[in-house]
Amino acid sequence: DKTPEGGAPILVGNVRASQVQAQTGQDNAWVPEPQGNALQFDGTDDCVKLCNDKLATTGDLTMEAWVNVGVGDGKDPHDSMCIIDYHRSEDSRCTLGLSRGAGGSGDDETLYKVSAGVWKQAVQTKNATVSPGEWTHLAAVYNATNALQLDGRGYVDCGNDATLDMTEAMTVEAWVTVAATPPKEPQVILSKWRAVAEEQSWRLYIDTDGKPCFETLDHNRRVTRVKSSEPLEAGRAYHLAGVFAASPKEEVALTLNGTSDYVRIPNDDAINFGKDDDFTVAAWIKPAPEQQDTAHSANSIIEKWSGRGSYPYAIRYLNQADTVDRGRLWAARSDRKISASVRSEKRLDDGA
Template sequence: MATSGLFFLSAPAWGAQLNPCDLNSDGVVDVLDVNLGVSMVLGTQNCTSNINGAGVCTIVTVQRIVNAALGQSCVVDSTVPAGLVAAYSFSEGSGTTVADLSGNGNTGTIVNAAWTSGGKYGNALQFNGSTSYVDVGNGASLQLTGSMTIEAWINAAANPADDGQIVAKSDGSAGWQFKTSPDTGPHTFGVAVSADGSSRTQRYSSTTRSLNTWYHVAGVYDATAGILNIYVNGVLNNGSLVGTIPTSQFNQTVNVNIGRRTGGFYFNGTLDEIRVYNRALSVSEIQADMNTPVGPVTPDTQPPTTPGSLTGSAISGTQVNLSWTASTDNIAVTGYVLERCQGAGCSNFAQIATPSGTAYNDSNLLPSTTYSYRIRATDAAGNLSSYSNVATNTTTALISHFVTLTWIASVSPGVSYNVYRGTTSGGPYTKLNTSLIGALLYVDNTVQAGQTYYYVVTAADGSGNESGFSAQATAAIPTP
């Protein structure tokens, strides 16, 4: 019997229950309650007199159990969704079996599939495309003859020459299938049902599947309405239909397999959050499942590796350019936390930036000043790596550069002068002065270190008549 709502544990087994989050009634909401809640969810154990006097505890969707550290409320939805006949979160993370969280006892036996912490929601199973699968048997709840919905999070690693079965109760002649397939040319998703023991009707997605990309895919067969639909990432995605949609489906007698069908056609990649229903789900229900893990998610507690070889280069009196080698993570590195302190031998580091890549230019610094840097990586769960090595750099002294120009007076009487500058020999040139220059000297203090400039001078009279350019002078500004 399933119940819905908060955990309220009754006095006969647990004592006074003043706080529904205090699952073990010790007067404190702490990690022990979290662990107990998780075990109750995964164990599908007898909870008589423990949850509102209910019988067997068949909890599937956990919205919140307890997280005292974050101060979250204790809200648990312990209702088995209507029509759910099998559900696999793959949250175990180890071992040779996977629990059916629908409460129907369709435990899966793992054959050659590998555990990974890089699932869509925590742990998942990786399939090698040749020998990996999970056998979940042929229990009574899986022997469907009417409507059904199959859902999974899918991340393909390779393009097989033929179908890659995600979940199937099928052999070479008939039965339902949920798969990736090149049947229409490109690799798409597909769902199939059989009217009898020798036929198969198939619907393909219009989306072409990419490798190493997570997709939520749902196949929906509505026997009453005569509909066979496929949804990708919560949106109807029907492509071609092959065959006539039957009014009922043939129950093939083989076992349900995850990662293949009876006889082969293995999936290559990672699968997570698999659900099978004996009814047609609505689009809102599919979207809700897409955004909700089957069961409690195993938290990611593994930090990224330490960033390596942090180095810096003081390129001026105000800037240090930094670079480092990338970190790795069991799921994904989301960025880096860069810290800096000022002064020789300093240790009071403070965060200055959160770069996403492996380089950062630290500007607006003080000249002739020593700065030390360290960095660490972070992931989506907020895990932080150890600190990198410390890189120490001293900015250069601030040097002012200028160019002094002089020239011989024009033979024409009563003239003044214009000074022009360019960065390419022979021009084009830009006039530097805003008014005519009466002297035979001009100081250009707008030059930049490391740049070469080219100068010319013209003579101009009071009527605005201007001579041609003088001979060109060149000035190369040193780099400090």
């Protein structure tokens, strides 16, 4: 992420001049540009070291920092520089840093690549992404507990529970990262597969050409298969979803025209979330490209916006009144004190 003009932090400490101690905590808001404190590094041997006794070592960790590589200060920094160092134990260490123009031929020596690593392992961005003199937000996520490594042998067996039969419309989804080479045999990710006549089965898998597939088997032993047109890129995280529509109707999505047709989520303890809770709101929709109500530039799709009680949220469609972002989605959360919103990169005004 790049900062807008005027969004630079205030320089409050120079680690070359003295040893600096700072108390860190949890911010109560996420802002799109850095505000407040900054430390100056000379790019040689100084970095922010995180204290073991101040951080819970649950396994999962996110490191982030706003950085600005100096230009023309008379220094000759190393090709690799550490920004954040978290040394948990003798065999457990996480780092976030920069590498100057390292890579193949043609790399610009004035640009920097982002590097992150754990003990004896490291990854680096493919393209140079950090330019001197610009504030850039860096982040590295170390996930040690929430991922399953399938490696061509294991998969998630969803059992034979009747609630997972294909009697109603169903979506099967998972976050996956594929290996460097396509599997020699289909790599199953999620499966409820019992190939007998009286049972209904399905599976989500990666085929031998690297393309994701969703396959179903009905009571009559008929196999229905859908397959992606593009293979997955190795090392990249993807959200895969297989959708089974049991209804014979052609329309299985919400058709929204911008008047009063939207989903309103009530206040209920079962679906109320606190401001520190993670949750997902999802729906298949088909918004009309030309919305009927353009009094406001955003038409509701899903709303839980009571203005009181639990943490509210909203997903809205930007109609033709928004000449810049028409066709995109806008999502927001708020608890009176803080709010955050995001707009989709892709447009949905093609009628799909």
